[in-house]
Amino acid sequence: MQNLWGKRFAALIIDFLIVILITWVFSGIVYxxxxxxxxxxxxxxxLIVTAVIVMVYFTYFEGKxxxxPGKSxxxxEVxxxxxxxxxxxxxIRNISKILGIPLILDIIVDYIAGNSKLRYLDEVAGTDVKLKA
Incomplete structure (x- = not known):
């Protein structure tokens, strides 16, 4: 489980670097x-535009x-x-990336309940993150 947390955190960093790059390119065009x-x-x-970019990025790649790319x-995989x-x-599983309350709820509920799932919103969405076989 600890290894999966580390991999998820590294994947999140990679994905946010890609999102930052997309945002920079977009701002270079718009400015x-x-x-x-x-x-x-x-x-x-x-800030709203950046939140939309984050949600579109994660929803598109995970949904399709x-x-x-970071998880890959x-x-x-999800x-x-x-x-x-x-x-x-x-x-649903990515709302916590842009809103603070679901992120706090994610952390608190998982800590208190000790779910087998890593995140509360994964349970709500009916998803989980696993190592690729």
């Missing part, structure tokens, strides 16, 4: 347009492939308890 149109007020919404490098992985399950 000159803002400068030309003098619409810098839209930068107030940059069952793994993100670390040889772990598996479904019953049925097939879909975008809805991927979205």
């Amino acid at each position: 000159p347009l803002l400068a030309v149109t003098n619409a810098f007020g839209i930068l107030n919404y940059w 492939l069952g793994t993100t 490098v670390m040889k772990i 598996v479904v308890d019953d049925g097939e992985m879909n975008y809805q399950k991927a979205f």
Whole structure:
């Protein structure tokens, strides 16, 4: 179990580095347009744009492939308890990446309950993370 936590953390770092790169490229494209149109007020919404990029990235890769690039490098994957992985399950299990309350709930409930699952939202979504066979 401890080894899986380390792999998950490393995968998360890799994935967030990719998300940061995507955000930089996006801002490199958008910023000159803002400068030309003098619409810098839209930068107030940059946090929302970043949250959308994070959710689209994780939901797309996990919903379609069952793994993100970071998880793939670390040889772990998201598996479904019953049925097939879909975008809805991927979205539910990744909400804690952008919202603080589900993240805190994830940590507290798992610590108190001692679930076999690593995260509370994995249980809600009916998913789990396993080492690739």
